[in-house]
Amino acid sequence: MSNKQPNILFIMADQMAASALPFYGGKTAKVPHLASLAERGVVFDSAYTNSPLCAPSRYVLMTGQLPTRIGAWDNAADFPADIPTFPYYMREKGYQTALSGKMHFCGPDQLHGFEQRLTTDIYPADYGWFPNWDDPDTRPTWYHNMSSVTDAGKCVRSNQLDFDDEVVFHAERYLYDYARGKQERPFCLTVSMTHPHDPYAITQEYWDRYEHDEIDLPKVRIPEAEQDPHSRRLQDVFAYYDQEITDEDIRNARHAYYGACSYVDDQVGRLLKALKDCNLDEDTIIVFSGDHGDMLGERNLWFKMSYFEGSARVPLIVSAPNRFQPKRVKESVSTMDLLPTFVDWATDGAGTEYAMPIDGRTLTPHVEGKEGGHDEVIGEYCGEGAISPLFMIRRGQYKYVHCAIDPDQLYDLNKDPLELNNLAKDDSYADVVKAFRDEALQRWDSDAITEAVKISQRRRRLIVRAMGEGETNIAWDHQPYFPATEMYMRNHIDLDDLEAKSRYPRVV
Template identity: 25%
Template sequence: MSKPDLLVFMSDEHTPGFSSYEGGPARTPNMEKLCENGTSFAAAYTSCPLCVPARISMLMGKLPTKTGVFSNDGAIPETSATFLHSLVAAGYETVLIGRMMFVGTNQRHGFTKRLVGDMSPVTWNRPMQKLKAERGVTQSGFADPWCLNVAGGGDSPVMEYDKDVVRAALAYLGQDHEKPQCIVVGVYAPHFPYIAPVENYLYHKERMKVPDSFRNVPEYLNPVLMERVLDVPEEVMIRARAAYFGLIENCDANLGLVRDAFNQYLERNNREGVFTYLSDHGDQAGERKIFGKETHFETAARIPFIVAGKGIKKGLKINTPVSIMDLGPTLCELAGTNPPPVQDGRSLVPELTGNENDKDRAVLCEAINTVIPGFSEAMLEKYAAKIKELTSLMPHSVENSTIPGFEKILSRHILRTGGNPDEIGLQTVVSRMVRKGKYKYITYIGYEEYDLLFDLSGDPEEKYNIAAQHPDIVQEMKEIARKDWDPETVVQNHQNYLTNIALVKRWEREAGGDDSERWSKNPERARVMPKVI
């Protein structure tokens, strides 16, 4: 029996609830069709709401606590196998086309071919001058909160990169290949910069509704989450959100092109295959006045996960919680092989074939954030010189900002993310989310008085914290969150990891980093402010 060809289309930062296939405003006809032709997981979660930790966790099938990676500086050790290594051992050609965010000299980690490199820096030291030259003013949009400064309709490096990735994918699928294929097509959208095609942007800007949580920020937010709240005008949120919805639509169009080419490849070669779509995490997009990821709310932690193809049930929606870490075990079982040992994820083949077998499953998501306890605006004045120094080291800028008070917002963010912990009292906080059945529990260690419990069956927007009304459920979820998990050890390991990374950065500056595989072909037209705001 021949092994099925596997294609994984992976986006970055896609919140499924904003998409039409889940009743949202962003028009996603190709994702709708994929759901009709396959099985969708309505309660799929990332293992960490941040790009690199989530992707490494997905590839290794292990929680960030076990990979040791909680930041975007993380890398997979050379001797750690990913599910791609298992597929290679089973006779597969493993091909990466586009984004995966590998950092360091190894840009493969189990892939036998790579056709388009990452647009993100592939070295630990960011090549700031190169990035600014290649991306122009749009470089400011590649991180939050800078991303709010360049929101609108126009061209951007993200869309240019994704065009290149899709072109390469279509060309590869236009060729014939002897071995069974596992192809991962990684696009950047809908990750900010919040710049979408003009038509898509205007469509959503004209129809945009201000979310209730933007106007009425919930009182249940703890100090860690309050540090993420950005007090910006509604117009700023509308621009960012409209562009984000437009980027989801752009991603959907690219998914449709790749899926059509994959189906043609299968038909031309008389083969069978499985197509999977997922993302690494979502985007708050202004919900609760927070933008970007790094929260455990549905907008950041829940991900799209849709599978269609050989032997997969059509039109089936699974509500049991599943994890991004399930991808590897699932693909390996479909390929007739085993993933690397000691997996936190599990195969979803039973669900995909109509035999759901673990309805009581609990899935975890975890993160590490920083907070400045007792922050006051006087600290911005006290550390003004330090903030200026840190700003000069970053590849972003705040030039020509029209957002009221944006410089103050930015200064606080820079101090929190780059300041000396001992000097300013910066606190590292580890958090965990548990999703089981209809309930979701969120806890930040050291801030347990703010523990959250939501009943997602009746409160999908997470408006009402019911922890006080259900202490028995909170206790059950807390026990799940704490099982075989020591928060103090996690924080210490993370701090040790950051110390190691600092040493590696110093070495790399002396030895010279190799960023020759990084995508750097952004055209002039995608280096300017959006045409329409």
């Protein structure tokens, strides 16, 4: 590895299921840029989110901390400003840090260590999207519903297309500006798109990349009476049984989803081209991942919020061919491991003294093909559809899910990748289940965590009510700043100097 600090381009796609992608066995999605990135990179075959919901997954990714350590309960949880994030650690190590796109920060701090935030967020920054464990039988109106599926199809324009087009435009401009600048510090640029997140709508261009008849239907259908309790609660969350869902509805939704995957792939291609055009590709490590997956109708479930593979598993690629040899990594890792990995790259493996203990573990041994890499993911979920914390342990061939109010779940993913056989019901696995359950009971105090969640929800409910009163309500949403007096043609810069400064490569 070079001793020069590498640039880092971290690209995120929202709700992209690993199983949809061809380099993870998917048969339909057309993503040539990502496939090429995987071919020349390190591909993690068993990468997971630690908490399968947008905001908690991102807080964990940003901090290297599990949700219970930082209060990352749900999509309206406050993200405390004094928790160090990977942008803070990278800035301390000499990097310039920037974010273009979604990160779903809730609370008044909308930077969390990023020197620059190039766009606003697609989601609100307030505390309004909170579940209510004090009143679990009342369904909030902001919950997902099945209109994302029943209304799925083609569009000319959408909220999400507006957002992601802006995200990628500003990320490209950031790379051009960096190339035209002094490059005194390496960059750590995060580009976070909202596609292929529902609602499932995409333009004719991307719809037409697929024949409708080639769109696959779910492999597994689980009748209502056979659903596990958490899955049944999730179906209530998105009102699954309030309407008929036909195979054509499902095919339309998956068709649009695959189209959105192709859209994301094209945006990745734009970013890779900008890197190459600016001669930055040789010195940049590219990381591609997601915040969580999407069930896409498997098990009669949609969206995320569970620990089944479609929801919890994410794509993860590290590409830097001049630094790391292409390989596949079979061990289970998580996006929580990215913070210590980024720090390793910034310090050439020397690491750092963390301001507080972190739960993530570096991916460096896996990426470099050395001994000592871990094979474990710990998960915690307290968001929509939960009324008691869900805990997950993924280790070796097993995935174990524990909730104090639900029966245990244990799956051998080597033998049962579709998770059809819950081994917790099999007496021959009683010792394995007991060992996992004992570990869970020792690791987590479910009653204490439940009370912490309820107290947090009550605080936020009060704040939301209070902020709705009065004549002034200053929103926390990020307002991007553009230095207009320094852009394009301005009279305080000589014209020749301005043109020379703005052109890349410069004319000699």
